Each structure stands twice: as structure tokens, then as C-alpha cells.
Amino acid sequence: MSSAVLGLELAYWQSTLIRVLAGLVAVLLLTGGVVYLYLFKFVSFMQSRLGPMEAGPYGSLQLLAEVGKWLQKEDIHTEDSDRLVFGLAPAVVLSSTFLMFVVIPAGPDLVIANLGTGIYYVLAVSALSVLGILMAGWASANKYALMGALRAGGQLIAYELPMVLAVLGVVIMAGSLNLQDIVAAQAGGEIFGFSGIGNPYILTQFVAFAVFMIAVQAELTQTPFDMPIAESELVAGYQVEYSGIRFLVYFISEFATAVAFAAVASTLFLGGWALPTSWGLSDGVMNVVGPLLVATKAVLLVGVVFWVRFSFPRFREDQLQRLAWKVLIPIALANILVTAVFKVAF
């Protein structure tokens, strides 16, 4: 049995190889692009400075230069550290990030594995990073690291819930967990009988979108939710004992996760790779335009995350838990009920 990629009949291992390599290249390119665009340039312009300018035109090769620098750093661990767990933790975090990309569709045929469980699988594997962070904090044998890891654990699980409940609103609308089905439901949907722009769920599920994006901000531990790595009180939290290339892995996975969540959000709420069905474009066209569309939407959403990150001060730990449990979860539950009533009534 074979599966078709872009109309070609390929054996399983061939199509898997192509999908995995293309996926890896896309993930790393998007992550590098996002780091350059937002972390190096966007924030620099916001602070009236130029940012890196030396490596490559407009400093565009700065990230490669940084990788070269980190590779040359001595490998240091604390004397009491649990070496095995200490070494595995960055790989667990990076794996969790990669796993999220598996089901995100970029076109009618362009998905690494089109799982039926779709969004449910994304939520499950994204929670794996908590495990990696707790491993890092515990294995470092450092008080700052342990506190940072516990804070991260508490924060990630507290915001996992609003995120899951916000996604449920979309699942009710689309009637499926599969991301391709959710994209199709948005492209073929209609708002009060008008099908000209489909039904991107940001218009009909704006409450879920807002809750989801706030939860994403917290899951990414970006300011204003960066207490786990608060540099002024915890000197980088669970990352404190990591140096050189191991730190780089955390750095990469932080931004790759930002891209992953943004891609999930653009698939769930902004229509993903699809253009409205009523525009009548063929699958062949969408296989070319789709990846560009979903990448653009994802990069724009990452931009929103970073815009918030560079604009707001940090919350306190108690404010963080209060926002999750007393505001976002009740709102998300109410959103589920209202959505369900509308779905059944109309």
C-alpha cells in the first residue's frame, strides 16, 4: 500500500522520509526566522536601537553566529546533578515541541501524519514539555532551578485547562478533532448564510480565541507570564545550570514552541491553509499557496505574542494562578455552553 504525495505514488518509507525532512526544515527555518524577525529586530526597533548588524546583511546570519559561539562553550554541570536526567531534559522538551508539528496541516496533502485525534494529540504532547522542565529543575541540584521548575509546572498545568476548554469551543463548531476537518469546516462554513469568506472561527469563537492566546502566552512562559524563568528573582529558573549547547536547545525549543502554538491557533481560528471553498481553488493550487498562508498567519500570531511580551511587566505568582482559575476557566466553560446551545438551536 502506498500513499500519495503531490499526486506521486510513493512507498511508505519514501513518503515518510520526505514528510519528516520537509517538516524538520520548515520547523527550523520558521523558528530561525521568528528569532531574527522578532527577538533581534522587532524588539530592537521598539527600543530605538538597531539590533545585530554585523553578521550577514542586516545581521540576518546572527543566529548562525550564535550557534557557532554556543558550540564552543565548555560543558558544565553541577557536582550534585543527576547527569542522565540533566542530559535528557533538553531533548524531552525539544521532542515535545517537534511532536506538536506532526499534525499541523499546511495543505490538502501537506501534513506529516494526519491523525484522527488531531487537536487532542497536540494538547497531549504539548504537556510533555512540563515533564522536561521538571526533570531539568530537579536534576540541576540548584535551589533556583528547583523553584523555577515548580513554578513552571504550576503555571503550565494551570493554563493547560483554559486552553483545553477554549479548544472545545472549536471542536463543537467543527464536530471533529482532526485538524484537516477543522480547516475544511472553516473553509466551507458560512456566517448567517453568507459563505463568501467561509467561517474562520476567530469571528464566531472570538472568546475562545482570546482565552487560547492568553493561555498560549502563559504556556510559552513569555512575559507577562515569565515567573518560571524570571531573571531578576530566579536568575533564569530551571535553565540556570545549563550552558553552551544544552542551553541553546532550550532556546530553540522555546521559539519553536511559539511557532507551533501560533500555527495551531491559526489552524483552529484563522482558517489554516485553506481559502474559502466558495472561491473554488483546486487542491493543486492550495498545496502551493497553503504552506505560505499558514506560515504567514503563524508568524503574524507569534508577532502578537512577542508584542505583548515586550510591552507588559511581569505578573506576580498569585496573580497568575488567580487569572487562570478564577477568570479564564469560568469564561471558557461558559463559552462551551453558549457555543453548544447555538450549535443545537441553529
Add this chain to the structure above:
Amino acid sequence: MSNPLSDFLRDYLTVGIFGSLGFVLVGLLLFIAWLIRPDRRQAQKYIAYESGVDPIGDMWSQTQVRYYIFALLFVMFDVEAVFIFPWATQLEVLGWFGLIEMTLFIFVLLLGLIYAWRKGVLKWA
């Protein structure tokens, strides 16, 4: 044509392959770093960082129990969220009956949250 693996399992094999890429990539980077990095060992380099002074006491210190309570609350809510997912996909079939059932279920869920709230569990410190 006979097929040793169903498409379902093959999809998850792809997932496994892509997930293991994280470990492969980290291994590769560590290998390259091992080739080119310096290795000058000094005992002081391996002391845990504690703002520049010598670390005091046990590194695996005890922490506040409140994280544990939040974890328990999370497990409760997350398991209940798992039950909502299959209902959400089948809502069109179930109609008003399913809606009323789930309203009751979410109401009970909310009661749990309100109970935790009133008991002061959600208060930090």
C-alpha cells in the same frame, strides 16, 4: 497487496520518527560541541550557582505544598475535560438531550471549582 502495518499504526510510526528527531538533533549538536569545545576542569566550576556565594544546605530542598494542591485540582479538571471531547464531536447527533446532559455535567464541574474557591484553595500564600 498485503500490508504489515495498518495506516493507523503507520501514522503513529511517523509520529514516533518525528518525535525521536528531537533526541537525534540534541545528540548531533552535543557530538559537534564535544569535537570543538575546550575541556579545562576546575572544581570550582561545578559548584551550584547561588548568587555567587557558596551554596548552603541540601540542594533538593522542600517546597510549598500549594503546588501539589494545584496539581490535584488540575488532574480533576483535566480528566473531566477528557469526557467533554467525545461529546463535543457528536453534539449534532445528540441534540438537545446531549446538551442538557452536558450542562448538568459542566454545572457539577463548576460546583467543584466553587467549592475549591470557597475553601480558599485558589488563594496563593
